[in-house]
Amino acid sequence: MAAPQILKGFRDFLPQKMTVRKRIISLMTEIFESFGFEPLDTPCLEYAETLEGKYGEEGEKLIYKFEDRGGRNVALRYDLTIPLCRVISAYPDLIKPFKRYQIAPVWRADKPQKGRFREFYQCDIDIIGTESIYADGELLAITDTVLRRLGFDNFVIRINNRKVMNAFALCCGLQAKDVTTFLRSLDKLDKIGADGVLKDLAGIGILNSKLEKSLTDFIINDSKVIDPLSEMASIVAQTETGEEGMSELEIIRDSLSAYGVPEDNYMFDFSLARGLDYYTGPVFETIVKEPKIGSITGGGRYDNLIGLFSKNNIPATGSSFGLERLVTIMEEKESEKNVTGNTQVLITCFDDALMKENMKAATILRSSGIKTEIYYKKTKLKKQLTYASNRLINFVIIMGPDEIKEKKVTLRNMILGTQEKLLQKDMVEKIKSSLSER
């Protein structure tokens, strides 16, 4: 019989992989909660119509949809933002601002390739019910805190503002109806390069000489620009939208400075467009210089999205961490270090008749917070030691009839290869102090 397969684009996470994932999730949770965010969970399955028409033409094709046994059109969650909007409209009494985090899988029927999966985790923070840009600044401070606490040192948060870009496009002579098209072109800069974007805009027929000059001078070739904020201000500040957008960027700059975010960790970058149409204000994403794996966070303000679900429009801003890419980076960083297993102590089985003593000793260790296994059956000691060694277990306890009579245990340090007999009542302290020395 053929062994059953796993679906393409889906993954099993064995314990060693899980340990890294859980550590990242637990750190994020701690930081999100320290900023006053609270957990939310929503179903993996939604009515299809809740998701339809929200993700653009390309996204729409990637939704996992089907008819359930009751004839309902249902779909697997595509992201965590749209379900959040549904929740906000379903529970109008939620106290605002409502700050929630959600760390959960989403599904997209995308073509699987290196680093792209059909089932992957998103880790979202959103602040609903305030138009204050301090909320956006807070999201970026959290981004910086998470990445630095994970030990990342070569990331940059790119920051832009849709209002500014709208004003910029109009100031460069584009018509309002062409702004979205312009941003979609600009969004491809990383993929198709400066020439590609200009060719693209020309092809659509919206490239004029003013736009070309402004783009070339200080957006596409932004490395030459010393103070992009004041440069942009000189172009857009005479328009109301432009002025509003620029002052929002200044609030963000002030926030990042107050939060102590190092200046190397962020930049204002007017070439950042962000694909989704629903953003209305600040937009942001984080890239790492090494390894080159694209953005590891992304988000922005979406003040009109909840209005699709409820009569009252409610301002909102949010950001999402891509767990899969964070894991990839962490694994590269950690492959250099020594890995130890989850379990800290193995109590070997000398004889079935002595198993009761093993279980009692295990209970003492476990209640002191030491992760302890017992070996379930009598077999050669060497085999049991090999098991401990393969499982990367640090300590082995051997309890034969002699040890039990003397109320002692033999404690073997598998890493140092040393071994000693000590009183059972001293084993917890001995193991704990050895573990903390490591």
Add this chain to the structure above:
Amino acid sequence: MAAPQILKGFRDFLPQKMTVRKRIISLMTEIFESFGFEPLDTPCLEYAETLEGKYGEEGEKLIYKFEDRGGRNVALRYDLTIPLCRVISAYPDLIKPFKRYQIAPVWRADKPQKGRFREFYQCDIDIIGTESIYADGELLAITDTVLRRLGFDNFVIRINNRKVMNAFALCCGLQAKDVTTFLRSLDKLDKIGADGVLKDLAGIGILNSKLEKSLTDFIINDSKVIDPLSEMASIVAQTETGEEGMSELEIIRDSLSAYGVPEDNYMFDFSLARGLDYYTGPVFETIVKEPKIGSITGGGRYDNLIGLFSKNNIPATGSSFGLERLVTIMEEKESEKNVTGNTQVLITCFDDALMKENMKAATILRSSGIKTEIYYKKTKLKKQLTYASNRLINFVIIMGPDEIKEKKVTLRNMILGTQEKLLQKDMVEKIKSSLSER
């Protein structure tokens, strides 16, 4: 526009609900790991054929199945056991015994009703690759530890053994082919009562006088039986299977005693059948006396199940906690207590010009582990205090120009209604000591 609905049988978990769920999950994780279990995660979606034919006729109808865009027949995970078996066969090099836990949602297209959902969490522990019954004993010790640490005091773990029941049925004159039918009838005891089971067995035509007498004397009316183990031994011990099963139950009794599980917390109960066909040895489930919500854990040994997936049969045993029912019980217990929010401190906004000071103070509090929010915009203090009070936030910090000049903060205890001015550098200690007094 009508607000989009949530699917029937599915749930949103708002922060207050999530807090209870996360606390239970985190305690379980800690205990599972203390026994040497490691985390595993598997896809929510599997090939349909992996799940088909594993859950009996009734279960089969409840699988969420559909054809994906690539024409594959896929299904949402129905439980965590079958995906585990697939993993075991897919990674033959996993070190055995392999002890894993998985806490994750599963889906069943069941008729929704009170306490029964279409999406719900299972929390599974399984030990793969050992036939030792000490492994089964360990699962029960974990069950007891988790429930006691959650503060449960009125539960009973019911324990039986399929080998014993097979021997019992044969000793009572049933034919081998009728044993499964017999167990399925017995499984309905709680629902249809003793008379119902006897009628059911008679209806199928497998009730004889010996079976009726044995059943009546000491299984169906087990409250009269003083020592069910020796009673059962007297019936089945002359058969090989019966003897084996009885000695397994004795290993379990010895284990529970060595682990210090109170005798009130478990019982050997020969009326326990457990629905699934794949069990081969010990079976167990936990019931609570109050509230009456059915079993909260269930499991058993399934030595032949992995053989369905791989050439080599591999012994295995496992147990599953039902998160939803644990949450229900916890919520009933906690509704009496005072609930406080997740966030501990709110820093009010006196004026936008002072926001930088608020962010700096928030950073100090957060880095000391105090969960802190800032209010995002200037508004009447009363409104900000009402927000803190509605969110059940314990402390409010007010920083006006006077406070900032004096390097002080005004700290308001929302629970006691007291307020004091203190130096900014003393606020962390003051808040921490007040929180620990609660």
